[in-house]
Amino acid sequence: MSGGLLNRDRLPVRWSWSVLPVRLRQGLIGGIQQPGILLVLVCLYLAMTQNAALWTHVEASLAGLPSSQAVLIRISVMLTLICLCLLLLGLPGLHRGLKPVLSVALLISPVFAYFTDRFDTVFDPAMMTSALQTTSGETLELLSRDLFNEWIVWGLLPTLALSRVWLRPSPLLWSIAGRLALVAGATFLSIGWILGHYQLLSFWGREHRELRLYVNPVYPVVSGLRTTWRQFAGRLDQPEWQALGHDARLQAGPRTLVLVVGETARADHFGLNGYSRHTTPALAARGDVISFADVTACGTYTALSVPCMFSRLGRDDWNASEAAHQDNLLDILSLAGAQTSWVDNDGGCKGVCERIESENLDAAGADLDCAQPGCTDLALLSVLRRRLDAADPARSQLIVLHQFGSHGPAYHRRLPPDFPAFEPACRRDQPTLCARQEVVNAYDSTILLTDTLLDQVIAELETRQPGRPRALVYISDHGESLGENGVYLHGLPYPLAPAEQKKIPLLMWLSPEFRAGLDRGCVVERASAAKLSHDHLFDLVAGLMGMVSSAVRGELDPLADCRISPLQPG
Numbered sequence: 001m002s003g004g005l006l007n008r009d010r011l012p013v014r015w016s017w018s019v020l021p022v023r024l025r026q027g028l029i030g031g032i033q034q035p036g037i038l039l040v041l042v043c044l045y046l047a048m049t050q051n052a053a054l055w056t057h058v059e060a061s062l063a064g065l066p067s068s069q070a071v072l073i074r075i076s077v078m079l080t081l082i083c084l085c086l087l088l089l090g091l092p093g094l095h096r097g098l099k100p101v102l103s104v105a106l107l108i109s110p111v112f113a114y115f116t117d118r119f120d121t122v123f124d125p126a127m128m129t130s131a132l133q134t135t136s137g138e139t140l141e142l143l144s145r146d147l148f149n150e151w152i153v154w155g156l157l158p159t160l161a162l163s164r165v166w167l168r169p170s171p172l173l174w175s176i177a178g179r180l181a182l183v184a185g186a187t188f189l190s191i192g193w194i195l196g197h198y199q200l201l202s203f204w205g206r207e208h209r210e211l212r213l214y215v216n217p218v219y220p221v222v223s224g225l226r227t228t229w230r231q232f233a234g235r236l237d238q239p240e241w242q243a244l245g246h247d248a249r250l251q252a253g254p255r256t257l258v259l260v261v262g263e264t265a266r267a268d269h270f271g272l273n274g275y276s277r278h279t280t281p282a283l284a285a286r287g288d289v290i291s292f293a294d295v296t297a298c299g300t301y302t303a304l305s306v307p308c309m310f311s312r313l314g315r316d317d318w319n320a321s322e323a324a325h326q327d328n329l330l331d332i333l334s335l336a337g338a339q340t341s342w343v344d345n346d347g348g349c350k351g352v353c354e355r356i357e358s359e360n361l362d363a364a365g366a367d368l369d370c371a372q373p374g375c376t377d378l379a380l381l382s383v384l385r386r387r388l389d390a391a392d393p394a395r396s397q398l399i400v401l402h403q404f405g406s407h408g409p410a411y412h413r414r415l416p417p418d419f420p421a422f423e424p425a426c427r428r429d430q431p432t433l434c435a436r437q438e439v440v441n442a443y444d445s446t447i448l449l450t451d452t453l454l455d456q457v458i459a460e461l462e463t464r465q466p467g468r469p470r471a472l473v474y475i476s477d478h479g480e481s482l483g484e485n486g487v488y489l490h491g492l493p494y495p496l497a498p499a500e501q502k503k504i505p506l507l508m509w510l511s512p513e514f515r516a517g518l519d520r521g522c523v524v525e526r527a528s529a530a531k532l533s534h535d536h537l538f539d540l541v542a543g544l545m546g547m548v549s550s551a552v553r554g555e556l557d558p559l560a561d562c563r564i565s566p567l568q569p570g
Contacts, residue, residue: 108221257545264405304318306402336549377414408490421442479500481500538553
């Protein structure tokens with residue numbers, strides 16, 4: 001039968017059609033064969049089936065409103081959804097391009113919908129940037145049978161049905177004119193409706209601006225295009241390199257600092273911070289580990305937070321392109337003469353370690369006897385021992401250990417075999433399929449592993465390089481949502497992100513040689529009372545390393561007032 005299922009010459013014989021009059025059947029098929037009507041039907045389908053998260057938030061926003069106003073708002077949202085869809089798909093899908101464009105929309109929308117519905121993920125430009133930098137291992141953990149099943153039902157099957165639709169051909173100019181008329185008509189209808197109810201919709205819209213983030217597939221596609229354009233434009237218009245460390249020098253004698261960059265650890269799940277569960281028993285037993293009580297991350301995802309914490313710019317002045325074209329903390333310490341190295345177990349340093357010595361555990365997995373796929377964080381200890389033993393006695397040393405930490409969603413995969421865990425624990429890659437307490441138990445077990453790692457790092461520092469000032473600093477890149485208010489994982493836009501994604505732990509251990517130069521009472525007071533952020537890490541590390549430079553801002557060093565012999569700039 002030429003022309004596919006919907007043949008323009010004759011109707012297919014289907015028992016389900018027999019209940020409809022012949023003229024009505026012909027009219028329905030003829031309507032679908034019109035490109036404009038098919039476009040509207042697909043947009044209606046997407047609005048009704050692939051925007052569950054949006055409709056959930058809309059319904060929550062209507063609580064307390066009179067039913068008449070609620071109905072008006074629902075109609076407004078539906079009209080706006082269809083109008084935005086027509087703008088996104090209608091203009092690129094001119095003439096023969098309509099079915100390919102609609103097919104792409106049908107195939108990608110269920111993927112966005114799955115993560116938004118399950119984890120409340122928002123696909124803004126920041127999330128798209130993070131997604132582009134996600135490792136293959138992290139991507140595989142996000143794939144699941146549920147995702148595949150939903151993609152087949154809501155994406156693949158409608159796309160196959162669409163492929164069988166025959167569209168009436170029309171001249172190119174008529175196709176363009178018809179599409180422009182359709183889009184313009186829908187736009188004017190939406191604007192007219194909104195203006196007709198402006199007082200209600202304007203107040204409601206101002207109170208719920210965040211709803212635009214859930215419009216699928218419009219917002220994810222626009223975010224992806226913006227991200228792609230920024231990266232392309234950034235390559236065309238790269239700023240000149242800004243040297244910040246030309247005058248840096250190390251004023252103090254040789255010393256060693258191990259900086260552990262945690263992954264997805266939230267402050268309120270650390271026993272040292274008052275959490276009811278003993279997630280940091282080894283560190284607590286030491287009695288000399290200092291925890292800073294109030295620390296805020298620069299961002300809610302690694303691709304932003306890691307470059308930001310090592311940059312001189314800080315959160316308020318953050319610009320990714322500018323930061324990538326100037327010396328960071330590690331560059332400046334290296335220029336000052338410190339042995340500076342980066343050891344990675346978390347998919348890369350996000351450009352921070354490009355100009356210093358670096359090592360990735362993925363490449364050394366066979367030598368470290370790591371289980372596949374990947375290494376647990378305890379494998380970092382082997383590399384740490386090697387680097388501590390290879391230190392130049394006459395030079396200061398900074399070693400950065402980048403953890404895999406508590407990265408979700410498969411928290412149970414972060415643990416070595418037979419590692420003691422809190423039970424019952426979620427052992428699924430999709431935390432939404434587990435009871436919330438099981439998710440918390442699995443997550444807390446990763447914090448327990450971090451406690452073990454940090455305790456053993458301190459033990460290595462205690463037994464190696466005797467007589468030399470040694471220190472450990474641990475700080476996480478961002479936090480994690482564990483189902484609070486239905487939100488999981490991390491990466492929400494910063495203004496919308498809950499405290500669970502922004503409040504992070506910052507821990508410090510100092511050897512007796514280091515403590516001798518500090519007023520401990522002052523340090524403890526600063527740790528309990530100071531409000532800190534990633535912006536302070538640059539100057540905290542610079543101070544511990546005894547570095548002076550015009551790039552250092554002493555007022556941001558939380559320990560500056562606690563030094564018995566302050567550093568002398570110049």
